[in-house]
Amino acid sequence: MLPQEVIFRKRNGSALTREELADFMDGYTAGTVSDAQMSAFLMSVFHAGMSFEETAILTELFIASGARFDLSDIPGRKVDKHSTGGVGDKTSLLLVPIVAAAGVPVPMISGRGLGHTGGTLDKLESIPGFRTDLSENVFRDTLRATGMAMMGQTDSIVPLDRRIYALRDVTATIDILPFIAASIMSKKIAGGADALVLDVKTGGGAFMNSEERARELATLLCGIGARFGLPTIGFLTGMDRPLGRAIGNWLEVVEVVDCLRGLPSPDLMEVTIALAGGMIFLGKKAASLQAGMEVAREMVRTGLAYRKFIDLVGAQGGDVSIVEDTLRAPLAKAATEVHAARGGHIASIDARRLGLLAAQLGAGRSAPGDTIDPTAGIVLDRAAGDRVEEGDIVCRLFSSTQRSLAVFREEAAPRSASRPRSRNCVLSFTRRLTNEVFSHGLRHSNRRRDRVTPLRRFSLVLPVVLCCAALFPTASAQPLGDTLRILRVDTSNFPTIRVHVRAYCSGTHVKDISAMPIRVVDGNVDRQFSVWCPTETQPMSVTLCLDRSGSVAGTSILTRP
Numbered sequence: 001m002l003p004q005e006v007i008f009r010k011r012n013g014s015a016l017t018r019e020e021l022a023d024f025m026d027g028y029t030a031g032t033v034s035d036a037q038m039s040a041f042l043m044s045v046f047h048a049g050m051s052f053e054e055t056a057i058l059t060e061l062f063i064a065s066g067a068r069f070d071l072s073d074i075p076g077r078k079v080d081k082h083s084t085g086g087v088g089d090k091t092s093l094l095l096v097p098i099v100a101a102a103g104v105p106v107p108m109i110s111g112r113g114l115g116h117t118g119g120t121l122d123k124l125e126s127i128p129g130f131r132t133d134l135s136e137n138v139f140r141d142t143l144r145a146t147g148m149a150m151m152g153q154t155d156s157i158v159p160l161d162r163r164i165y166a167l168r169d170v171t172a173t174i175d176i177l178p179f180i181a182a183s184i185m186s187k188k189i190a191g192g193a194d195a196l197v198l199d200v201k202t203g204g205g206a207f208m209n210s211e212e213r214a215r216e217l218a219t220l221l222c223g224i225g226a227r228f229g230l231p232t233i234g235f236l237t238g239m240d241r242p243l244g245r246a247i248g249n250w251l252e253v254v255e256v257v258d259c260l261r262g263l264p265s266p267d268l269m270e271v272t273i274a275l276a277g278g279m280i281f282l283g284k285k286a287a288s289l290q291a292g293m294e295v296a297r298e299m300v301r302t303g304l305a306y307r308k309f310i311d312l313v314g315a316q317g318g319d320v321s322i323v324e325d326t327l328r329a330p331l332a333k334a335a336t337e338v339h340a341a342r343g344g345h346i347a348s349i350d351a352r353r354l355g356l357l358a359a360q361l362g363a364g365r366s367a368p369g370d371t372i373d374p375t376a377g378i379v380l381d382r383a384a385g386d387r388v389e390e391g392d393i394v395c396r397l398f399s400s401t402q403r404s405l406a407v408f409r410e411e412a413a414p415r416s417a418s419r420p421r422s423r424n425c426v427l428s429f430t431r432r433l434t435n436e437v438f439s440h441g442l443r444h445s446n447r448r449r450d451r452v453t454p455l456r457r458f459s460l461v462l463p464v465v466l467c468c469a470a471l472f473p474t475a476s477a478q479p480l481g482d483t484l485r486i487l488r489v490d491t492s493n494f495p496t497i498r499v500h501v502r503a504y505c506s507g508t509h510v511k512d513i514s515a516m517p518i519r520v521v522d523g524n525v526d527r528q529f530s531v532w533c534p535t536e537t538q539p540m541s542v543t544l545c546l547d548r549s550g551s552v553a554g555t556s557i558l559t560r561p
Contacts, residue, residue: 003033003041011044018057025061029160035167042164042173050178055220056227058178062186065160069107069136069192074144076105079279080193082184084217085117087205087355088242090252092120092150094259094272095279097308100148101299102276104283107143108150109157109191117207117355118252118364121152126249126374128329130318146315148308158186175207177217185224195231195282197275198222203240205351211236233278233289237271241349241384244268248363248377248398254326260306267383273297332375332398336405338412340388349384357411362401373401378412 006024010016016024024041027033050058071078081095096106110132112119121132134142134151142149153162161183168174188196198221201207202214218234225232244265246255259265259272277286277293286292299305314320322328358364362373376399382388395412397405 003027003037007037007040007044010041010048013048015051016054021054021057022061025058025065025160028164029065038164038167039171039173042168042171042176042179045178046173046176052220052223055178055181056224059182059186059189059224059228062158062161062182063190066158066190067136067154067156068190069139069157071107071140071143071192074105074140076103076147077194077283078105078107078143078192079195079197079283080106080108080188080191081197081199081275081279082188083199084184084201084214085207086201086237086239086243087117087351087358088244088247088252088268089118089199089201089239090123090244090246090256091199091268091272091275093123093253093256093309094268094305095276096148096150097260097312098272098276098296098299098305099279099283100146100312101304101308102280102283102285102295103147104280104285105143106148106279107139107191107193108148109153109187110150111153112365117205118247118249118358120150122372122374123249123252124150124316124318126253126372127313127318128322130313131316134316142315146308146311148312150312150316153187157190158183161186177213177220180217181220181224185221185228185230189228189230193230195279196225196233197278197282198232198234199271199275200234200236201239202236203238203351205242205355206239231282233282235271235275235278237274239351241267242351242354242380243271245380246377247354247358247379248361248375249372250329250374251377251379251398253323256309257306257323257326260300260309261303262300269300330375330400333400334402334405335396335398336409337393338395338397338409340390340392340394341413343389344387346382346384346386346388346394349380354378354412357397357408360402361397361399361405361408373399375400376402 001020001023003024006016006020009020024033028038079099081092083089083091092108092110096108099106108120110120110124112121124130124132132150132152134149136154136156139149139151155162164179165183168176168179173179184198198218200214200218200221202211203209206214208214208217214236218236222232222234244252244255244267246252255265255268259269273293273296276296276299277289277291280286280292280295281289286295299308310320310323312318313323355364358377361378362376364370365372378395378397380395382392382394388394397408397412399405402408
């Protein structure tokens with residue numbers, strides 16, 4: 001059939017046969033179907049839609065256009081994860097070591113950030129030396145050796161989708177659900193995983209800002225998974241606000257390290273634990289989603305997930321010492337604080353606006369070839385729903401490419417209101433493991449630790465400015481620290497200082513700790529920060545008093561009761 005006849009039939013709402021779709025796609029690959037004709041076809045699908053059967057055929061054609069990884073010789077049920085993109089979404093960096101620590105192999109093929117959303121590859125490559133351009137053999141060897149591997153899409157995987165995506169990007173046809181679904185699922189199926197967990201974002205910072213449309217996409221993705229024998233669970237998660245505290249590549253890696261060491265980040269870990277629970281469940285290391293979530297929590301609590309992350313960094317060429325001591329990484333050349341203009345509650349934090357602002361600071365790209373500044377980004381002091389007084393710091397901006405950050409302050413300021421608004425981070429999940437689709441809210445037992453609850457408020461110490469680098473808890477038994485002493489205060493970069501602390505157990509030296517950079521404002525500042533000791537999840541507190549020159553005027557060490 002002539003290409004224009006296929007376009008005509010689809011424009012008029014007809015369902016295309018396998019032969020018609022295959023001939024049209026093969027023609028595009030061979031050059032007998034032009035870019036103009038493919039553009040017309042895309043616009044026809046945009047208006048007329050596609051049936052589920054057509055979408056499944058399109059997925060099959062995408063897969064057949066390139067290579068397909070065969071990971072069947074690697075033991076275990078391999079589970080992958082995909083996110084539709086968000087602001088501050090660093091869940092992949094957390095999930096991979098958590099799930100691998102639970103004994104589920106994770107082969108993950110990820111993408112880069114574009115526009116207001118971040119990319120997993122960009123975050124990983126902010127770790128000096130970390131390689132994501134792996135060959136299939138290196139990818140397989142890393143997966144076999146460590147139980148996990150993370151890489152970018154190769155030219156051999158789904159090349160037809162890559163070419164059509166580039167055309168969709170310039171013809172305003174990105175937002176076609178059948179092509180979105182076929183694009184996502186073809187890459188994941190070709191990647192060789194045995195099961196898949198999907199994080200479908202919805203809200204102002206997501207590509208699918210309508211919850212109804214996000215649910216439709218999740219259902220379609222899970223249906224395609226069932227068609228191809230790939231057990232799939234799709235989670236709907238909120239993206240009305242950034243996920244976690246940090247927006248920007250290295251800043252997000254620091255937050256990941258903090259979370260794996262046990263520091264709290266409630267909304268980020270709520271989503272991470274839910275997704276990890278789904279992966280552990282699909283990997284047959286837990287009998288239910290709830291049990292999988294409990295296993296995920298245990299991997300973080302014992303420190304096994306942190307050790308796995310260190311293994312991943314080392315296996316893919318990254319500088320492990322930088323991850324173990326994030327203070328060794330270069331700081332951004334410019335930084336500024338954004339203050340609350342008036343008192344009240346923070347009504348909302350616009351995820352899309354902050355994502356675009358972070359890109360302007362250098363953390364993102366507007367075109368695929370743009371250079372990333374790994375130090376650039378935003379760190380949030382306050383969350384939606386928090387009470388602030390006039391002059392309180394609400395966030396900090398960082399950049400090594402922008403000379404002046406003052407012009408960005410107003411754009412970063414949140415809206416305030418008399419009452420806070422809140423929303424669950426994990427909204428629901430959809431799964432298609434048999435022939436039926438289930439869609440409902442997450443429900444767990446009445447035990448507090450098992451429940452996924454609405455995020456109403458969190459107030460966190462910043463990972464790159466105010467808090468100490470933690471001594472991570474380990475799985476093996478170690479003595480607990482019971483006394484802290486300040487060794488020295490580094491004021492060479494005043495007013496940003498670094499504090500060096502030594503931990504003791506019953507008078508025996510246990511560990512030296514380098515604190516994260518602490519910003520001194522207006523001098524005479526009393527700053528209390530926390531230090532974690534081995535196998536201990538409850539911090540010890542240190543209060544540091546400084547004079548205007550940065551000299552230590554006094555310290556107070558509060559030991560554990």
